[in-house]
Amino acid sequence: MGVIRKTKAVEVLLAAFDTKAVALSAKALIDQLGTTFNKTTIYRVLDKLEDDGVLHSFLGKEGLKWYAKCHGCTSTAHHDVHPHFQCLNCGKVECLAVSVTLPKIPNRKIEVSQLLIQGKCEECFI
Amino acid sequence: MGVIRKTKAVEVLLAAFDTKAVALSAKALIDQLGTTFNKTTIYRVLDKLEDDGVLHSFLGKEGLKWYAKCHGCTSTAHHDVHPHFQCLNCGKVECLAVSVTLPKIPNRKIEVSQLLIQGKCEECFI
DNA sequence: TTATTATTACAACTGAGTTGCAAATGTAGA
């Protein structure tokens, strides 16, 4: 959806997702980069990167919006659907590279689904 | 968690969940009952009913909070975990009386999970 | 009926996310 210009904001945000292999919330990115870039810019860049199939988004436990890198998506085909894991101890959110078996639901057309699993992550699980 | 008094607000809210067998968002309840009761009251009664194991809550697609009746829960044991279905056409949200098979995730302790399935409901699915 | 305590209304607040717009900047084409 539209041209992506190699602006400073796009560069820095993409770098953030490259260094950490986890999901990042818009709020966390604003906390971290809010003095360098305006929060509106951050929201809009994330939005655009999602439109372009670079990032995908989902809602975390408190209704906050989270983003993570897509693998093999394009602006027309967002087939990067997988469950997410949120650590209730450290707050970290990860994409799970597994497929979910949805329950059978008669007489309904399933279009999307989102599974959020919460618990203790590898580091916090003693 | 604390005594529940049979107040007008509790009565009316419980009645709302009895007549319709679907989930209701706090927002919808305020739209509907906001002239009769203050929105703060509605939020607080819903909160308390959840604490008492009468209702359970979850987040819908836009991050709105939804509530539905529990079956066999108490204030100490909220074992009413099941997926929810939200119709993308009419907005209706239902509890699905099925169990979800969670994917295997090594080295992590799963505590909670929430699955939201979206699509077309029985009425909207032509 | 009265004392106690939970519940309510109200108004003010919170905070993630959005919007409109003018200024700044990236990029294609000359």
Next chain:
DNA sequence: TCTACATTTGCAACTCAGTTGTAATAATAA
């Protein structure tokens, strides 16, 4: 390299679901 122009940015103001403090009110037990 320069120019034109569409895209992107910062800013300030806004939205709106949900929260908080508090004084008044209502349910319940004694």
